[in-house]
Amino acid sequence: MSSPVRRAINTVETAVQRTYRGWIEHASMCDECRATGNQCSTAEKVWQAYQAAQSEVRSL
Ligand SMILES: [Zn+2]
Numbered sequence: 001m002s003s004p005v006r007r008a009i010n011t012v013e014t015a016v017q018r019t020y021r022g023w024i025e026h027a028s029m030c031d032e033c034r035a036t037g038n039q040c041s042t043a044e045k046v047w048q049a050y051q052a053a054q055s056e057v058r059s060l
Contacts, residue, residue: 005060012056019050 002010023046027033032040039047 009057009060012053012060015053016050016057019046019053022046023050 023043026043026046030040030043032038033043
């Protein structure tokens with residue numbers, strides 16, 4: 001049995017995993033990120049989405 005709270009947790013946990021994977025994938029494919037070791041503006045957006053998903057997990 002899954003409660004509404006459990007479902008909400010699953011949803012944000014999925015969001016964390018998805019955004020983190022997106023960030024890893026970007027970092028491995030982006031020439032700018034790989035060449036400089038810094039985050040380009042796209043990586044910054046992906047990272048912020050990941051941070052936002054994480055803080056949502058903590059707020060549950
Ligand atoms: Zn990049």
